Amino acid sequence: MTVPSTGRRERKKAATRQAIADAALELFLARGYDQVSIRDIADAADVSTTTVFKHFTGKEALVFDADEGQEAALVAAVRQRPAGQSIPEALRRHVLDTSPLIETHPQWAGFTRLVDSTPELRAYAERMWTRHTAALAAAIADELGVGHDDLACTALARYVLEIPALARGRDDARAAIETVFDILVHGWRPPA
Numbered sequence: 001m002t003v004p005s006t007g008r009r010e011r012k013k014a015a016t017r018q019a020i021a022d023a024a025l026e027l028f029l030a031r032g033y034d035q036v037s038i039r040d041i042a043d044a045a046d047v048s049t050t051t052v053f054k055h056f057t058g059k060e061a062l063v064f065d066a067d068e069g070q071e072a073a074l075v076a077a078v079r080q081r082p083a084g085q086s087i088p089e090a091l092r093r094h095v096l097d098t099s100p101l102i103e104t105h106p107q108w109a110g111f112t113r114l115v116d117s118t119p120e121l122r123a124y125a126e127r128m129w130t131r132h133t134a135a136l137a138a139a140i141a142d143e144l145g146v147g148h149d150d151l152a153c154t155a156l157a158r159y160v161l162e163i164p165a166l167a168r169g170r171d172d173a174r175a176a177i178e179t180v181f182d183i184l185v186h187g188w189r190p191p192a
Contacts, residue, residue, distance in 0.1 A: 095164065
């Protein structure tokens with residue numbers, strides 16, 4: 001059986017969305033977040049402002065255009081983990097496997113500076129990532145056979161979702177990710 005290819009309309013929508021996101025990031029990196037308007041982005045992408053808002057909910061969302069699919073990937077990391085692998089270990093693998101791909105992008109350093117230097121973007125980034133808490137906690141609870149209101153499952157989900165923010169900007173992000181997961185799995189120990 002063959003898998004149907006994406007239709008032309010979906011490809012065009014995806015290409016338009018990507019063009020808008022690329023134009024926005026280029027402008028933000030060149031001028032700074034506060035000096036770029038939605039009109040500037042629309043003009044650079046050769047679309048109307050209405051088209052920009054069809055693809056993005058607001059200016060902050062233009063900075064974080066790669067968020068689609070994050071929640072599904074987190075849930076899949078829990079539900080599709082190999083037999084015998086713990087939930088924290090599956091999430092560790094997921095975070096380690098996805099974070100370096102982002103950090104090796106040629107615009108990663110500029111992107112990080114942009115977000116870190118713009119309080120509005122820092123706050124949006126935290127809200128954006130941690131909004132996956134309920135879905136991840138539910139997946140963990142389902143795997144353990146407990147209710148979706150289980151505090152331990154919610155706490156684990158929230159802590160895991162904080163790890164990328166804690167590791168961002170560290171000299172060795174992988175080591176930072178490992179350190180935080182070790183604390184989650186083995187408990188906190190004072191530095192030696």
